[in-house]
Amino acid sequence: MKNIKIFFTGIFFLLFATVYALDEVYMNQNNLQNFLDDFISKVELKEEQLNRAVWILETTGSKDAASLVGSLSSELKILFSDKDIYEKLVSFDMREDLDHLLKRQIHILINAFKANMLPKELLEDISTKEASLNQMYANFRAKIDGKIYTENALRDILKEEKSVDLRKKAWDASKIVGVELAPKIVELVHLRNKAAKSLGYENYFDMMLDLSDINKTKLLKTFDDLRIKTDDSFKKVLLHVNETLSNEFDVSLEEIGPWAYKDPFCQMDPIETSKLNELFQDKDLLKISKSFYEQMGFSVDDLIDSSDLYERDGKNQHAFCISVNRKNDVRTLNNIKPNVQWMETLLHEFGHGVYYLETDEKLPWLLRDSPHVLTTEAIALLMGRQVYTKEFLRDFLDVKDEKIFNEVEKGLKRRQLFFSRSAFMITEFEAKMYDDPNQDLNTLWWDLYEKYYNSPRPENRDGKADWAAKYHVGLAPVYYYSYLLGEVFASTLQKQLLKIAKDDNIWKKEAAIFLKDKMFSHGSRYRWDRLIENVLDSPFSIDAWIEECSK
Template sequence: MNDSAFDSFLKEFIPQVADKENQLSKALWILETTGSEDASRLLATLDNEFKLLFSDEKIYEKLIYFQKNGITDPFLNRQLNILINEFKANMIPKNLLKEISEKEASLALTYANFRTQIDGKVFTENEIRDILKQEKDVELRKKAWDASKDVGITLADKIVYLAKLRNKVANHLGYDNYFDMMLDLNEINKDMLFETFNDLKVQTDESFVKMINEVNETLANEYNVGIEDLGPWAWKDPFCQKDPIEHTKIFKIFENLDILEIARSFYDKMGFCIEDLIKRSDLYEREGKNQHAFCIDMDRKGDVRTLNNIKPNAQWMETLLHEFGHGVYYQCIDSKLPWLLRTVSHTITTEALAILMGRQVSTKEFLQDFCACEDEQLLNDIEKGTKREQLVFSRSAFLITEFEKCFYEDPDQDLNNLWWDLFEKYYSIKRPENREGKQDWAAKYHIGLAPVYYHCYLLGEVFASTLHNQLLQVAKDDKIWKKPAGKFLEEKLFLPGNKYRWDYLIEYITQKPLSSDAWVSECNR
């Protein structure tokens, strides 16, 4: 009885949501491909209308009523839980909701328009990153690293204010703080998260420290300074997240290759046709267009698109495989599923798949198969670089996740000190000097604007490693671009859509709960 009442409710409510989401996607697509101001205003209006659909208290009460009376069908129950989580975050005083969106929009604008200076000359974020990637002059590197943190001083107060508003929302909904709320609404168990991260750290600390010692030696030689004089300025990116030892050679491999054709052939070998996806996508650089990359499911009916800015280098090869990975996932979801379940299961599962696909680019097998690269020394160097990056990135994910936990527990503490305490804890490197009174934590985009999200990247990496091993077994080969591997992904990961919670889906695919084994052994290899 309750089941059929809920089903009727869905039939009436969902078409409105589906329609609004489709309009929202269209406005977003126009904005990202053109930079149109009209599209930006339209997007804000539609976003507000979309949120309004999920803030009707009468409907929320109805959903709670359905929940209390119990839904017997597991897939109806899944849809009910998805809706309740969606509504819950909006069940707060409207003025608070409004203040938060305004503050977030203003923070985003300040961030986007911020330009730093070195010796009186203005630099964009990309220009700063380029200096850290290539420059040999130590003094200029130090200035560039320093300049990369300037934005933090401008943003810090705004972020702290916003964090307190976010905590108010959480308290209103019965959570201790925003960090706990976000994990819960995203179906992630906090104890499990920290236990997993601790396990990853403990099991790879030895490899990490060994790697850091080698890195320090290399960097000290590269810049002709003593090891004790090294600092984050010597790394190749502002947040110590990438391989600190440059290997530009992998970039050159793709110089004269058609990377779109390689991507097409890669997916074709797995049995996935990406012609439609390519046709709908916006692939090349253009004035006014978003400079990054993403994939979007426009209507949950097969209109899947990617935005890219293809250039013939390794980074775009990886990005292309990554975004098309999200794309084939969306495309292969069972089209007969109800709308709420006709999407990916979680950020973790779709990121894991996309990361797995992108990662192939730096494997020997890929470079041999698709780029005819046979230089053993180079192939070994590239694989070593991937391992370094995997270790380094994990430390930054540990740092950011623990920082956010402590930040939302007490936004008034000395946050810069907290940031560098955690840096020393996870990187086994001393903090740089003269950072007192700075706000280096606030320079990291995600802390202010994509809060309580970073852990998903690392959980995605971990699941990607497990999935990789499984696909090799299925393919009975040393490479995953084989039809049986594609078929396995389609049946086990893609088709079920959002029928199962992400952790159950992982168990369904791998026959056991999310395990760190594969990731750990990759790091310790």
């Protein structure tokens, strides 16, 4: 076409110029598509290899797999650090004539490239420091009276132990890791800030939000609203919790502190009933999960077959879900034990699983993922929290005891309130830490505790580094806010799905069809906030969560 054009003049030229312009766009879209296909196929291959290595590592703890994971993730990062490709993408992004799916792919790629557009030495320095921090964190063992405890063992003490003395020691021991890690984390914070500044951002916190399509001002305002609107409710619940615990441990109300709660960071329901656990003691959790999802019309047989479900030596002790190839190979890792937490966790991980599996396979590979971690977390949290509803206990465990029904629902509200305080606290802490890493971070941490938990800071914390004991602060930075946004969206979804199901529970085919059509199938076709609008027919709203936490 280019060669033909020069033979025309006058009116003919003008006419054909239009045709030419259109054709040029068409050609360019084609070229652009080829260019993307070529680049993305490399990413796709590398990501699948990495996922397979991660699976072997997490299910066996093999050293060979660990080294493979290290080298494959570097190779994946290197793909995203080619400046020429980045500049090409930026120039494509400025064009307004591209179709929506192309635009979305370019946007996602640019965000992925941006974080890697750094001097090689700086990238390597950050990776090395993160890897060593990770290792220190995984290998750290605290001691109480000379005896060594794992993190899980400390958590078990806080969950079950009646001795106040031992509880205080366990809480204290859970923070020792912080003192050891704090200097390393501060070094990393400086390096991350240096990286963010070189890309034109004020600091790393701002950069991470921007690259996840989150508006910082809006996020902080939303968190303020969530807190203000549930503060009265939280204060009432807190008083009830503290009174209950003061009776249970036979100490004065004033003496109750974080040591009395069920976990080191005051996130769980601090007075969860043990009766709930007893209900699951002789139950087949896998069978219940299968039946839950099948009632919704989701087939989870293949997901279960490819999952690694029970405890074993060398295996990761937590839980996760992974889509190996962004197609049908989706797996979960669990360590099922017959208690309420694992019931919740199984439903949670399978929730991620069905989300992945129901994503439209015809979408370009890059878009076969959720647009933000908060949307997939919302589904997983929504499914997991059903365990704490009376309808679930009635339908899947045949419970009829009104007292238990009453307790579980109050427990769910307490958990939302306590967890949200922790998410507010960590988010503001990160914002301020990246703004000024040289300040006294432990003072900041406990100032924020007083602000959000409406409780006095515990004594004798000077010179400690309690903030650094929270895994996410060092190693999953600027991520915590997503969990709370996920919870908030889950509450809105719950309300919507009950309406669609026309029943008192959401394990109905109509609810699942709605989720598939409006949400799962779209992958990353839309930005997270547009996807939510597509699901709700209205923008992201905090009302349903506020309502749940206030009643």
